[in-house]
Amino acid sequence: MQYESTVTQLLQQALSFSEKEISELLDIPPNPKFGDISFPCFKLSKILNKTPQLIAKELEKAIKIPEDSIVREIKAIGAFLNFFFNIPILTERTLSQIWNERDKYGYKEDNKKTVLLEFPSPNTNKQLHLGHLRNMALGESTSRIFESQGFNVVRVNLLNDRGIHICKSMLAYKKWGNKRKPDKKEDHFVGDFYVLFSKQLKENPKLEEEAQELLKQWEAKDIETIALWEKMTNWAINGFTETFTKFGISFDKTYRESDLWEKGKDIIMEGLKNNLFHKDEVGNIVVDLGGQLGTKVLLRADGTSVYITQDLYLAKKKYEDFKYSKSIYVIGSEQNYHLQVLFEILKMMNFEFADGCYHLSHGMIFLPEGKMKSREGTVIDADTIIKELIEMVKTEIISRGKIAESEMNKSAKDIAMAALKFFLLKFASSKDFVFYPEESVSLYGKTGPYLQYSYVRANRIIQKIKKKPSLDVNFGLLNKPEEISLIKLLKDYPDVLEQASLSYSPHILAEYTHQLASSFNLFYEKYRVIGESDEEMQNARLLLVRCFRDVMRNCLYMFGINTVNTM
RNA sequence: GGAUCCGUGGCUUAGCCUGGAUAGAGCGGCGGCCUUCUAAGUCGCAGGUCGGGGGUUCAAAUCCCCUCGGAUCCGCCA
Numbered sequence: 001m002q003y004e005s006t007v008t009q010l011l012q013q014a015l016s017f018s019e020k021e022i023s024e025l026l027d028i029p030p031n032p033k034f035g036d037i038s039f040p041c042f043k044l045s046k047i048l049n050k051t052p053q054l055i056a057k058e059l060e061k062a063i064k065i066p067e068d069s070i071v072r073e074i075k076a077i078g079a080f081l082n083f084f085f086n087i088p089i090l091t092e093r094t095l096s097q098i099w100n101e102r103d104k105y106g107y108k109e110d111n112k113k114t115v116l117l118e119f120p121s122p123n124t125n126k127q128l129h130l131g132h133l134r135n136m137a138l139g140e141s142t143s144r145i146f147e148s149q150g151f152n153v154v155r156v157n158l159l160n161d162r163g164i165h166i167c168k169s170m171l172a173y174k175k176w177g178n179k180r181k182p183d184k185k186e187d188h189f190v191g192d193f194y195v196l197f198s199k200q201l202k203e204n205p206k207l208e209e210e211a212q213e214l215l216k217q218w219e220a221k222d223i224e225t226i227a228l229w230e231k232m233t234n235w236a237i238n239g240f241t242e243t244f245t246k247f248g249i250s251f252d253k254t255y256r257e258s259d260l261w262e263k264g265k266d267i268i269m270e271g272l273k274n275n276l277f278h279k280d281e282v283g284n285i286v287v288d289l290g291g292q293l294g295t296k297v298l299l300r301a302d303g304t305s306v307y308i309t310q311d312l313y314l315a316k317k318k319y320e321d322f323k324y325s326k327s328i329y330v331i332g333s334e335q336n337y338h339l340q341v342l343f344e345i346l347k348m349m350n351f352e353f354a355d356g357c358y359h360l361s362h363g364m365i366f367l368p369e370g371k372m373k374s375r376e377g378t379v380i381d382a383d384t385i386i387k388e389l390i391e392m393v394k395t396e397i398i399s400r401g402k403i404a405e406s407e408m409n410k411s412a413k414d415i416a417m418a419a420l421k422f423f424l425l426k427f428a429s430s431k432d433f434v435f436y437p438e439e440s441v442s443l444y445g446k447t448g449p450y451l452q453y454s455y456v457r458a459n460r461i462i463q464k465i466k467k468k469p470s471l472d473v474n475f476g477l478l479n480k481p482e483e484i485s486l487i488k489l490l491k492d493y494p495d496v497l498e499q500a501s502l503s504y505s506p507h508i509l510a511e512y513t514h515q516l517a518s519s520f521n522l523f524y525e526k527y528r529v530i531g532e533s534d535e536e537m538q539n540a541r542l543l544l545v546r547c548f549r550d551v552m553r554n555c556l557y558m559f560g561i562n563t564v565n566t567m
Numbered sequence: 568g569g570a571u572c573c574g575u576g577g578c579u580u581a582g583c584c585u586g587g588a589u590a591g592a593g594c595g596g597c598g599g600c601c602u603u604c605u606a607a608g609u610c611g612c613a614g615g616u617c618g619g620g621g622g623u624u625c626a627a628a629u630c631c632c633c634u635c636g637g638a639u640c641c642g643c644c645a
């Protein structure tokens with residue numbers, strides 16, 4: 001809460017409590033008519049043995065507001081002591097700060113700490129789907145939010161490029177691919193063989209064994225198998241890279257499971273030596289986590305790894321590579337248990353980075369008919385949904401007839417991505433949701449395009465007016481309710497950004513950004529800037545519009561959404 | 568059987584961590600607003616007491632307990 005300490009200090013004139021004790025009681029009133037910050041007196045009531053109403057009244061009388069304070073008035077309303085800000089001072093401070101800091105408004109100084117985010121970690125046997133897009137949107141947005149808070153952010157991807165599922169695609173290609181080269185986007189080409197395998201498996205259950213056999217050959221580094229694997233994996237990676245680029249993300253490092261799958265055994269052996277782990281009756285090395293987590297196998301009796309073996313290794317490897325203070329795993333909620341186990345073992349082994357590990361879990365996306373299943377081909381494919389959205393936006397643009405053909409393609413892409421990304425980020429990440437292809441991603445209402453539109457309106461004013469915005473204005477003129485609420489929202493941006501980072505929640509910022517756009521639209525509908533005859537008033541409003549535009553652009557950046565000039 | 572997540576108007580959802588003053592918003596429905604900075608906008612109306620029950624509290628959508636419904640996980644799969 002901004003200006004919290006000012007209010008706390010005022011209260012300390014009359015109360016002998018610590019700054020911390022007082023500021024914990026402060027609250028933001030539900031309605032501006034109750035002021036900007038309020039102090040509920042209920043808790044004091046017990047201590048002082050007076051009614052809260054009386055305490056509020058007494059405090060109102062006792063506190064003297066110094067000259068130049070951001071607080072203009074203190075009023076007791078019922079059991080609440082309400083503090084009202086001096087709007088001209090608030091306006092001047094807020095707008096000056098935005099003016100000076102521009103695209104760094106809301107940013108904090110470099111804190112010399114590294115936070116590593118891992119996402120979306122796809123399997124290389126099939127193309128990306130809507131669930132990956134949610135993961136990517138969440139990972140990228142969280143990355144940008146952390147960057148704003150002064151962290152050095154490292155984005156890494158982990159390719160799950162080995163295992164039985166990969167061999168299934170490979171086997172299908174071997175049998176029915178006729179050594180064809182991809183005739184479509186390469187990851188889709190690979191994915192088709194995965195679906196084909198599942199279809200054929202229903203007719204011929206023996207294919208399962210053949211796939212297992214292929215996996216053994218791969219593990220034995222059979223030359224022909226490895227060559228096929230390399231070829232198909234590269235197709236998949238090329239396809240992914242294209243989609244990542246389209247989505248506006250890139251990675252500082254890509255780890256590959258094929259490099260990791262045999263590693264981590266020494267970590268397990270060390271734990272065994274230190275008696276953290278033990279062997280079970282058949283010779284597996286296991287850990288007993290007790291309580292709700294139970295017993296987990298860490299290394300098979302034959303000495304081969306399981307998934308968690310390599311995950312332990314990777315956690316350590318990532319720390320060696322980047323010395324992170326936080327490591328965020330952006331992974332769906334179906335792996336909640338797995339990550340809990342992983343983190344528990346890391347703590348058990350006393351790794352210094354164990355406490356910095358965090359699972360940014362997100363809910364799943366369902367189709368109206370149920371869960372998406374890659375092997376049955378019943379998925380909302382990432383590239384298709386993007387393409388369809390762009391087409392949808394183009395149709396919309398054409399029907400409006402406001403944009404020249406030449407400008408349309410870029411705008412259409414940016415608007416479509418805005419719709420998609422904001423749709424994926426506006427819900428709390430823990431929620432599952434059902435995706436209705438026809439209606440889910442809308443262009444109106446609480447959407448990405450709505451935000452972009454408010455930006456376009458503000459930007460258009462700045463472009464059209466025949467003067468440059470200036471900070472040299474009479475701030476007191478911005479005194480209409482719509483102007484004041486907009487200014488207060490602009491003032492809140494750094495707080496909201498901080499909140500979003502502390503709770504790993506882009507949706508908090510999404511909620512705020514929608515409010516901000518809505519507040520600007522209200523102002524826009526009611527007052528004019530270009531047509532305003534009072535020169536001083538025009539200057540003040542132009543500055544407000546400029547500040548709004550810049551903050552809106554900052555917000556959109558946090559979602560990975562581009563601004564557009566026309567729409 | 569155990570664990571985790573979710574349950575707020577017709578639909579989608581914010582608020583829950585950190586309990587306070589009339590429970591916000593979008594879609595959909597009905598009715599208005601474009602000679603003025605782009606109507607992907609905006610205004611108004613109808614619609615919820617927060618799955619159910621109990622408890623704590625001056626105060627509960629928010630905390631605790633019980634219960635019902637939905638999802639996910641608890642493989643030597645990743």
